[in-house]
Amino acid sequence: MTISLNSLSNSATNTAAGRQSTVIDNSSALAIDALVGGQLTGGAGAGSGDVVRIFAFGSYDGTSFGGGFGASDAAITLTLPALTLIRELASVYIETLTAVPWGPFPIAQFFGGVLPVKWGIFIVVYGAPLNSSGHELRYTPVKRTGT
Amino acid sequence: MATITPSYGTITAINIDWTLIGLSANRQSDAVDNSSNLMDDALIGGKFLFTGNPTTSDLIGVYAYGSYDGTTFIGNGVTGSEGTYGNTLFDSQSLDGLRTVQIIPMVFASLSYIFGPVSLVNLFNGIMPIKWGIIVDWKTGASLDTSVSTNNEIRYTPLTYVIN
Numbered sequence: 001m002t003i004s005l006n007s008l009s010n011s012a013t014n015t016a017a018g019r020q021s022t023v024i025d026n027s028s029a030l031a032i033d034a035l036v037g038g039q040l041t042g043g044a045g046a047g048s049g050d051v052v053r054i055f056a057f058g059s060y061d062g063t064s065f066g067g068g069f070g071a072s073d074a075a076i077t078l079t080l081p082a083l084t085l086i087r088e089l090a091s092v093y094i095e096t097l098t099a100v101p102w103g104p105f106p107i108a109q110f111f112g113g114v115l116p117v118k119w120g121i122f123i124v125v126y127g128a129p130l131n132s133s134g135h136e137l138r139y140t141p142v143k144r145t146g147t
Numbered sequence: 148m149a150t151i152t153p154s155y156g157t158i159t160a161i162n163i164d165w166t167l168i169g170l171s172a173n174r175q176s177d178a179v180d181n182s183s184n185l186m187d188d189a190l191i192g193g194k195f196l197f198t199g200n201p202t203t204s205d206l207i208g209v210y211a212y213g214s215y216d217g218t219t220f221i222g223n224g225v226t227g228s229e230g231t232y233g234n235t236l237f238d239s240q241s242l243d244g245l246r247t248v249q250i251i252p253m254v255f256a257s258l259s260y261i262f263g264p265v266s267l268v269n270l271f272n273g274i275m276p277i278k279w280g281i282i283v284d285w286k287t288g289a290s291l292d293t294s295v296s297t298n299n300e301i302r303y304t305p306l307t308y309v310i311n
Contacts, residue, residue, distance in 0.1 A: 030154075058264045060304060064192065065261060066192060066263050067262075084252060114188055145150045146151070
């Protein structure tokens with residue numbers, strides 16, 4: 001997935017200033033679910049208690065996104081109450097310069113069992129800024145087949 | 148080998164008269180009849196645009212109602228037709244049976260409030276009601292900007308699963 005995580009700076013604790021991914025369009029891929037995961041690498045200064053919060057957001061009509069997100073990789077700031085409009089996948093502690101893998105998480109379950117027609121990921125750092133490299137965000141489309 | 152895929156249908160507006168909603172003027176939508184279109188699910192979402200900043204601690208409650216027989220609707224005072232919702236202040240009785248779609252805290256810096264998508268089936272424990280609709284509980288004195296019809300909406304995307 002496209003998201004600029006290199007050197008992503010930390011958010012103030014009274015807000016959620018982070019980075020959203022470019023959204024995934026399921027209108028043609030028609031996956032029944034998507035398994036999301038990735039890895040994050042702490043930057044210089046990473047220490048005890050540093051945490052990254054990972055959220056999913058989606059669209060109900062292919063155009064408007066819950067929480068007010070856009071369609072492309074960008075810096076986004078939400079108020080903390082606005083986080084109630086999206087879904088939290090995980091909190092990942094990034095306390096060293098070692099890459100930390102996370103996931104996989106099935107996106108559909110966060111939307112009541114259905115994969116939205118378009119969806120994306122929002123990542124917020126509470127601690128030292130991320131490293132200048134060593135990150136990835138990926139998903140595996142899931143389809144159900146039978147005979 | 149067959150593959151099951153989701154089919155996203157035509158996005159459809161829920162009928163609520165946004166010009167009449169307001170503090171102590173909650174609103175219920177027309178019921179959506181699933182007896183003929185036979186959706187497997189409906190993904191619900193919407194947005195609100197205000198003419199000014201709401202007051203901190205204001206909120207909007209969006210709820211779903213349903214029918215178990217196509218005639219009787221759960222929720223005290225639900226008729227299945229667009230109109231004022233009889234209970235101007237929600238209480239335990241009026242909330243009985245309704246499903247919470249989204250509680251929207253009105254403390255954003257932006258004036259645009261967008262929520263969803265929310266699976267209706269998940270709210271009804273895995274089954275799509277034969278008829279269903281939306282109730283909006285308006286707990287803010289802020290006024291909607293209704294100058295453009297698309298400023299405010301609650302819509303749904305019908306979803307069916309297709310075997311290919």
